[in-house]
Amino acid sequence: xxxxxxxxxxxxxxxxxxxxxxxxxxxxxxxxxxxxxxxxxxxxxxxxxxxxxxxxxxxxxxxxxxxxxxxxxxxxxxxxxxxxxxxxxxxxxxxxxx
Amino acid sequence: xxxxxxxxxxxxxxxxxxxxxxxxxxxxxxxxxxxxxxxxxxxxxxxxxxxxxxxxxxxxxxxxxxxxxxxxxxxxxxxxxxxxxxxxxxxxxxxxxxxxxxxxxxxxxxxxxxxxxxxxxxxxxxxxxxxxxxxxxxxxxxxxx
Numbered sequence: 279x280x281x282x283x284x285x286x287x288x289x290x291x292x293x294x295x296x297x298x299x300x301x302x303x304x305x306x307x308x309x310x311x312x313x314x315x316x317x318x319x320x321x322x323x324x325x326x327x328x329x330x331x332x333x334x335x336x337x338x339x340x341x342x343x344x345x346x347x348x349x350x351x352x353x354x355x356x357x358x359x360x361x362x363x364x365x366x367x368x369x370x371x372x373x374x375x376x
Numbered sequence: 377x378x379x380x381x382x383x384x385x386x387x388x389x390x391x392x393x394x395x396x397x398x399x400x401x402x403x404x405x406x407x408x409x410x411x412x413x414x415x416x417x418x419x420x421x422x423x424x425x426x427x428x429x430x431x432x433x434x435x436x437x438x439x440x441x442x443x444x445x446x447x448x449x450x451x452x453x454x455x456x457x458x459x460x461x462x463x464x465x466x467x468x469x470x471x472x473x474x475x476x477x478x479x480x481x482x483x484x485x486x487x488x489x490x491x492x493x494x495x496x497x498x499x500x501x502x503x504x505x506x507x508x509x510x511x512x513x514x515x516x517x518x519x520x521x
Contacts (some may be wrong), residue, residue, distance in 0.1 A: 279391035288385050305389055310451050315389040332391075345456040360383065 282333050288361030291354040305354040306347045398452035400511045402499040412436040412479050413488040424495035436480050443476035462501045
């Protein structure tokens with residue numbers, strides 16, 4: 279998910295009172311291993327599942343590898359990075375999302 | 377210091393990416409499993425306690441590597457369309473990964489043989505799924521000769 283997220287970032291995730299929207303970064307359970315949590319960007323939402331993509335499609339392991347993620351596996355939305363100090367900021371607006 | 381500890385996240389999520397090399401081959405797991413097999417043979421043939429201790433340590437490492445390679449195949453190479461076409465692959469990989477743990481903790485040659493057979497079954501599916509053409513770089517003719 280670089281450059282948006284980097285290893286070691288401290289992220290606040292809020293529960294979703296509604297379904298995920300395209301462009302948001304969400305916390306999901308890996309469909310291959312439910313104990314593994316991932317942060318990926320929502321590329322599409324359809325038929326009760328979510329297609330996830332990383333911000334570097336050429337290197338990302340995402341729905342192209344593990345398929346669409348069922349909506350119950352979407353646990354929340356990444357809203358704010360509170361660490362490290364130099365990278366504090368809101369996450370809901372990625373520069374390329376229109 | 378106290379504040380850092382208080383604010384430090386308690387849950388870790390992954391957002392990393394794999395390197396896009398795209399090379400996957402069950403042979404990697406098989407070579408590690410073969411190492412385990414041969415090490416057990418050598419262990420049983422030896423009376424040297426120091427050698428036997430080293431053999432156990434190395435076998436455990438190789439078994440862990442075999443498990444890693446199986447896990448990479450299952451989670452990164454096999455795609456949903458493969459699972460749809462060859463539904464047995466999930467159980468094959470799952471059982472083979474568990475067998476690696478058995479081999480790690482055992483000196484029974486039969487367990488190592490079972491692991492090799494399981495990896496061969498995964499390799500059969502990998503071949504049927506077009507693995508050799510899709511993931512490997514073909515050797516030059518001169519290198520094959």
